[in-house]
Amino acid sequence: MRPHTYLLTGATRPGRLGYQIALRFLEEGDRLVLSIHRQESDLPDRFPGQVRTCHADFADPSCMERLLDEAGPTDGIVNAASEFLPTGFQQTMADDLRRSLDIHVVAPFLLAQGYAARGKGSSIVHILDSYALAGKGGRVAYRLAKSALAEEVRLLAPVLAPRIRINAVAPGMVIPSPGEEEFAKREEASSPLGKLATVEDVFQAVRYLLGAVSVTGQTIFVDSGAFLR
Numbered sequence: 001m002r003p004h005t006y007l008l009t010g011a012t013r014p015g016r017l018g019y020q021i022a023l024r025f026l027e028e029g030d031r032l033v034l035s036i037h038r039q040e041s042d043l044p045d046r047f048p049g050q051v052r053t054c055h056a057d058f059a060d061p062s063c064m065e066r067l068l069d070e071a072g073p074t075d076g077i078v079n080a081a082s083e084f085l086p087t088g089f090q091q092t093m094a095d096d097l098r099r100s101l102d103i104h105v106v107a108p109f110l111l112a113q114g115y116a117a118r119g120k121g122s123s124i125v126h127i128l129d130s131y132a133l134a135g136k137g138g139r140v141a142y143r144l145a146k147s148a149l150a151e152e153v154r155l156l157a158p159v160l161a162p163r164i165r166i167n168a169v170a171p172g173m174v175i176p177s178p179g180e181e182e183f184a185k186r187e188e189a190s191s192p193l194g195k196l197a198t199v200e201d202v203f204q205a206v207r208y209l210l211g212a213v214s215v216t217g218q219t220i221f222v223d224s225g226a227f228l229r
Contacts, residue, residue: 006210007071009035009058010080010127014042017174017202018080018127024203026050033071035081059083059099061107068114076123076210077115079108085141096141104145105152116160123210124160126153127202128170130223150219157217165216167209171202172223192225 006025011018011034025032026047034041035056044051056067058081083103085096108126115121132139132146153168160166174197176184188196205220221227 003029003031004075004210005031005033005073007033007035007067007074007077008080009056009078010082011043011078012036012039012041015175015177016080017171017199018078018082019043020175020199021078021080021127021203021206024199033074035067035071058103058107061102061110064107064110065114068111068118073118073120076121076125077111078125078127078206078210079111080127081107082127082129082146083142084139087140089140092140097144100141100145101148104142105148108149109152109156112156112160112164112166116164121164124164124166125206125209126166126168127206128168128219130170130172130221130227133170133219133221134227134229153219154217161216165209165212167212167215167217168219169202169205169209170219170221170223170227172197172221172226174199174202187226188224190226190229191223192228195224197222197224 008022011022013019022032022043032051034051034053036053037057041053044053054067054070056063081103085100087096112124126149128150129146132143133150150168153166156166173184173187184196202222205222209215
């Protein structure tokens with residue numbers, strides 16, 4: 001079976017989930033077009049011939065057309081582009097909301113619009129956030145925008161059908177940030193399945209949705225049941 005080519009966004013920082021998902025695709029022999037913004041990726045050097053890079057800033061949704069032109073034909077899109085604005089309700093300014101909505105809602109919408117207009121491709125998978133969809137934690141602008149993206153997935157599914165399927169994966173805590181080790185232990189102990197999800201768990205959900213020809217408009221929670229608490 002020939003290797004697939006996917007456009008991946010938000011996959012340049014080694015400590016982040018998007019990067020780990022990219023690694024798994026490359027280890028399986030697929031080819032990637034990586035959308036990068038603030039920093040270059042080391043993946044083209046690690047996997048010569050399998051990776052190309054394009055520059056795009058999701059806070060400027062107008063560059064989605066250029067991103068798709070540079071990426072060329074692909075078998076699917078995995079969008080992990082994200083930005084945390086660590087502000088509470090009273091501290092969140094209008095510009096914070098606009099930036100978060102541009103990154104998490106407007107840019108993905110225009111990406112889907114441009115992808116459909118080009119007449120090629122078959123699947124879009126967005127990476128959401130189980131905690132954001134459950135209304136947990138601070139980061140009001142981020143939570144609002146991720147929830148809107150989840151609704152966007154549902155609304156665009158019949159619009160893009162039958163040629164393009166659009167779905168999402170909502171991970172819980174997978175790679176704890178520095179300083180979150182104790183929180184991660186509490187989450188592991190309190191989750192219904194008694195464990196944290198792994199990168200492999202998330203990757204397999206993404207891989208499934210990219211190839212699930214009868215699934216669209218769905219969000220798969222990969223969080224050991226944390227969303228149910």
